[in-house]
Amino acid sequence: MKLSRNIFKLLLIFWIALGAGWSGGILYVSQQYVDRLLHPACVYLMENSPFGFEDCSVSLPSGERLKGWWHPPRNGVAVLLLGGHGSSRDSLMWEARLLAQHGFGVLSVDSRVCAGLPATLGVRESEDAQVALEWIQSQPEVEQVAILGFSAGGVAGIRLAARNPQVVAVITEGNYPSLKEEVLDTPPAVPFSLRWQLQHGVAFLLGIRLGMPIEAIRPIEDLEKIAPRPILLIFGEKEALDTRALDQYQAAKEPKTLWIVPGADHGQYKDKAPQEYEVLLIQFLNQLSQIQP
Structure with a gap:
């Protein structure tokens, strides 16, 4: 025993x-x-600011500075571009040039990773975006500010707009519905x-x-707080199920628009349908220049 x-x-x-x-x-x-x-790598594809853009920087409360490129608007409407996870200021340069050509102001800034801070999948990035928003509002040519965010940048844009009514419109591309689902279900x-x-x-x-x-990180629940300001949701057909594109559209309130790009995966929207992308983007933003701030 x-x-x-x-x-x-x-x-x-x-x-x-x-x-x-x-x-x-x-x-x-x-x-x-x-x-x-x-701690993803911060990768730059361009060394110098593109034609028509000027160098600038945004100071965070913690003391770090986010470098960026600024193009002033001709129509009073500026767009804050928020790239994806660990993005640099040139990650949405195609969109920046397109918007500038149509008279919109554009601020494209580095993500916090490029300043030596950890990425947070859109959480702290929304606080950084608030500082960038205030910088744009200080520019004399600006009357209204919209946000265009991709992936984690879309999450940051949604979170900021839900808490700050000074954001007059939101375009979000390929954002996750909740961080829990992104980690545990994808x-x-x-x-x-x-x-x-x-x-x-x-x-x-x-x-x-x-x-x-x-x-606690649930952009899908923040969407309804953006109304009555317009929101445009863009997803690729191949990611629509994982990102719950239809559920996110249902969660948002009018005025709202959903575009699921046929054949597109995450980030392939303008590659799969460049003309449709340009038309939809500009039409959506043009309505703002007709609205008095």
Whole structure:
């Protein structure tokens, strides 16, 4: 009997140690992933400001400066461009040139990653966008400010517009509906599988790094707060299910427009339908120049 009890204790210790080691391994791998996620490389495709744009910078409350390019408006309407995860100021340069050609002002700024700060998937980026918005409003030619955001930049734009009525319109492209879904359901994993365990490890550690549970980051619930200001939602056909494009459209209130680009995946909207993209974008923004601020 004594031998049996000793064997049982040894087996119990073994399984506890094995479980602790496995859990530690899951957390270690998850931590490595979160570190890479929050510290992506800041890549510049252009060294100098494009023709018609001037260098500028926006000072954050923490002291860091976000470098950017500014083009003043001819019609009183300026658009704040917010690129995707870890983007630099040239990531939406095609859109910037298009808007400038049609008389709109444009501010395109680096993401916080380029200033040495960690990315936060649109959370703290919305606070950075508030500072950029105030910079635009200080320019003498500006009467109204709209936002165009892609992916995490779309999340930042939605979060800012939901809390600041001075944003007169929002264009968002390929944004996630909630951070929890983005982490745990894209793609969904078999319960208790290795992928499932890693996803939950990432969710736990990401919440710690962000200083809030990921369940609290729900752009889909912020959409309705933007009304009665107009919102344009753009998604690719291949990402529409994962991003819950139709649900996000239903969550928003009028005036609202949804465009699901046929055959497009994340970020391929203007590549798959360049003419339609230009027409829709400019028509949507032209309505603002006809509205008195």
